[in-house]
Amino acid sequence: MENVATDENWKTCFAQLAPGLVLFARQWARSAADAEDIVQEAFVRFWRKQHDISNRGLLYATVRSIALDFLRRDSRRARRESVAMSDVDQTIAPAFAIEDESQRVLAAALDRLPAEQREVLVMKIWNELTFAEIASALEISQNTAASRYRYALAALKKNLPSL
């Protein structure tokens, strides 16, 4: 098998996808560092298997699968540490580079969306996946993916009447 580490293509691919991938992983991670660990593991695994990088549905499915595994492990660890670390400030770093108050409100409204709607929104808006790709990644129908997207937008609009 070719040593893909010498292939510069992956850097180009990853540079384009990284912000959206990390944002996608942040939905299940408690910190940016955890999200980056998830993305690292998923991308390395995906690239090593020499999947076609255009198969983005499979790449995001890989990220999601690893993130859910991570979440299960992390939940167990959090329970163990909760007593010892109960007095430590659990500040969660923002997922977006906030520029003004309206963006802060919008980001906060995003956090309040149901997880199944938020993940579709993240894949569609910041990762520019098609509904077919989202459906492939989440193993749902395209109609369901489109519905969840519309529900997410409707919920945001309801909570943010100024938009």
Added chain:
Amino acid sequence: MNDFSELEEQLRKLRPVQPSAGLMSRIEQALAEQTSTAGVLPRERRSHFRWLSLGLGLAAATALVMFAFIRLQQPAKTTPAVAAVTPVPVFTAENSSAQLVPAGLTQVVYHTRDEGLHYTANSTQPMRRVRSQTRDTLQWKNPKTGATLQISYPREEVSLTPVSGQ
């Protein structure tokens, strides 16, 4: 969808935080490590466990059947004395073990867990792993005497189904 065009525009203006500079170098390092464990999951060990559990279950079932046959073929030694009240059935070659015929097989799947997508060492595409726990019950019956023999044992099965993306 036009109702949401302004909202979509506002959302796109939100820029995700850029990953740290070290992420790309960590990935580069991980890709360079030929002996890294990334991408290699302990699938084979679990697969062996599946066959091991299946083999142990079948071996236990076989042992129980053989034990039952031996017991049925030794009636003379267990014949009670004259004081016995209950008539003791007389076993012969015709009506003992040879008369036990299979009467049924029941397989009850009492737990199934979808363990998500995984990569096997020899596969280039992800596999969906589903672990199911089953209780198998085998029954034999002697049509003449009505005697039945039943064996039940647990079995765990892991199925890997290739997943294809588009």
